[in-house]
Amino acid sequence: MKKYSLLTLLLALLAFCSYAKPTGTYKIVVEGFDWGAGVNKVILALNDTTSKVNAADYTVFASRKSSTGPIADPDNKRDIVTAYVSDEIGSRVKTGKNITLVLSVGPQIAISSPFQYQRSKGNVWVDYSLTIVQTKSGQVWDTSTGKIMPLVDQFDLTGKYTYSDKLTMFYATFTPKVKKDKAPLIIWLHGGGEGGTDPTVPLLGNKAANYAGEGIQSIFEGAYVLSPQCPGAWMHNTQGVGTQGKDNDIYNEGLMALIKDYVKANPGIDASRIYVGGCSNGGYMALKLIFLYPDYFAAGYISALAYKSEYISDSDIQKIKNVPIWFVHSKDDKTTVPDLTVVPVFDRLRKAGAKNVHFTYYDQVNDITNFYGGKGFQYNGHWSWVYLHENLPRTDLDGSPVRVNGKPVTIMEWLAAQKKGK
Numbered sequence: 001m002k003k004y005s006l007l008t009l010l011l012a013l014l015a016f017c018s019y020a021k022p023t024g025t026y027k028i029v030v031e032g033f034d035w036g037a038g039v040n041k042v043i044l045a046l047n048d049t050t051s052k053v054n055a056a057d058y059t060v061f062a063s064r065k066s067s068t069g070p071i072a073d074p075d076n077k078r079d080i081v082t083a084y085v086s087d088e089i090g091s092r093v094k095t096g097k098n099i100t101l102v103l104s105v106g107p108q109i110a111i112s113s114p115f116q117y118q119r120s121k122g123n124v125w126v127d128y129s130l131t132i133v134q135t136k137s138g139q140v141w142d143t144s145t146g147k148i149m150p151l152v153d154q155f156d157l158t159g160k161y162t163y164s165d166k167l168t169m170f171y172a173t174f175t176p177k178v179k180k181d182k183a184p185l186i187i188w189l190h191g192g193g194e195g196g197t198d199p200t201v202p203l204l205g206n207k208a209a210n211y212a213g214e215g216i217q218s219i220f221e222g223a224y225v226l227s228p229q230c231p232g233a234w235m236h237n238t239q240g241v242g243t244q245g246k247d248n249d250i251y252n253e254g255l256m257a258l259i260k261d262y263v264k265a266n267p268g269i270d271a272s273r274i275y276v277g278g279c280s281n282g283g284y285m286a287l288k289l290i291f292l293y294p295d296y297f298a299a300g301y302i303s304a305l306a307y308k309s310e311y312i313s314d315s316d317i318q319k320i321k322n323v324p325i326w327f328v329h330s331k332d333d334k335t336t337v338p339d340l341t342v343v344p345v346f347d348r349l350r351k352a353g354a355k356n357v358h359f360t361y362y363d364q365v366n367d368i369t370n371f372y373g374g375k376g377f378q379y380n381g382h383w384s385w386v387y388l389h390e391n392l393p394r395t396d397l398d399g400s401p402v403r404v405n406g407k408p409v410t411i412m413e414w415l416a417a418q419k420k421g422k
Helices: 006-016 200-204 208-212 214-220 252-265 281-292 314-320 342-351 385-389 411-416
Strands: 024-033 036-050 058-065 075-078 080-086 096-103 115-118 122-125 127-134 140-148 156-163 167-174 183-189 224-229 269-279 299-303 325-330 357-362
Touching (some): 024 208, 058 080, 058 096, 122 200, 167 200, 167 252, 183 208, 183 214, 183 252, 183 281, 200 208, 208 214, 208 224, 208 385, 214 411, 224 252, 269 281, 269 385, 299 385, 299 411, 314 342, 325 342, 325 411, 342 357
Parallel strands (some): 183 224, 183 269, 299 325, 325 357
Antiparallel strands (some): 024 036, 036 096, 058 075, 127 140, 156 167, 167 224
C-alpha cells in the first residue's frame, strides 16, 4: 500500500474540499480479529435521508497518534471495501440518514488498528482519527462522536476488585441473555500483551470477546463470561520479573479472590460448571489455579501454555490428573516452546492416569479465514489461540477426534459437557 505523509494528506484534503460544506460527524466500529483489533467500519451522519451510496465517491484518511511511544504507520489512506445506507449503529437499511463505509483490515495493515503494541506496556489504545471526503460534493466528516464495539459493548466493563489493599484488578463480565436457572461460567485469562487497567484490551487484543458471541453461547445454552485483567503480567514475581513457574507469582491469590467474589455476587452461576482458560501468560495462570484449587474448576482450556514442566512437581500432577483439561499449541511456537511446556506436561498427566486430558497440536498457525491465503499464510507460531477463540480444535494428539458420549466434539462442545462430580 502506498503511504502518505500527513502533509500530503492535508494538501489532498484541501484540494478536494476547496468548496466544502460544513464538516460532519462519524463513528468508528472496532472489532477483534484473529490478529488483533481493527477499525473495520466508519458510520457517517447525514443531514438528509438517502437511499443510494457509491463507495467510489469517498476517500478515507486515517491518523494514529500516541503519547506513550513510537507508532507504526501513523498516517495513511484507508481502502474502502464497500458502502451501504445504514442506521446510526451501522445496520443496513433501505433509506436512512447514515452511510457506513466498510474498510479493509488485516494482519499486515497497521493503519487499520486502533492499538499499538509497545514492548513495555503491551497493547495500548492510540488516538485514532479519520477524515472522510465525499469527492463530488466536497462534504467532509472529521469529527468523531465515539466508537461502537460489537460484542465488547455487550460486556459490563466497570468491574474493579481490590485485594489486600495492595492489588487492584479491573475486569469485564458478560451475563447471558438466555439461560436456564443456572448457567456455567467461562473465565478467560489474557496473554502478556493485554495487561493494564482497561478491560477492553484483553477482549480486543485477539478475539476473546467471541466467548460472548452467539456461536459459543449457543453451545453452552447461555454462559457467564469473566475476563479479569492483570495490572502487569500474570507470571510476574515479587521483583516484577516473569516466571514460568520457578517462582510464585504475585497475582494468583488476588485473582482467585476476585473469581470467588464474582461467583458469590451472581447466584445464577452453576458452581459445578466453572471453566478456566487462557493463553500464554494466561495459560500459565489457568494451570496455576487448577494446581491450587483442583476441586473448584470443572475443566480447563489452555493455549500456548507458558508454564514450564520442570517447575511442576509430581505431586502437582497427581493433584490435577482428574481435572479435565484441553491444551492447544503450535509446534513452531518459539515463545512458549512446546517441548519445555505443554508436551511434557501432557505426557506426565497421561502417565499419571489422566483420562480426560486432551491436546490439539498444530504444525503452525494459519489464516483460518482463507482471506489471506489460508495455509499459505502463517501467523506467529505463538498465536495458537487463533484456533481456540474460533472453537476449531477437535482432535487429540494422535489425530483422533475427541468424543463425548461417542460423538466427536469441538473444544467448546467438550467444555460445555464437563461438570464437577459427573
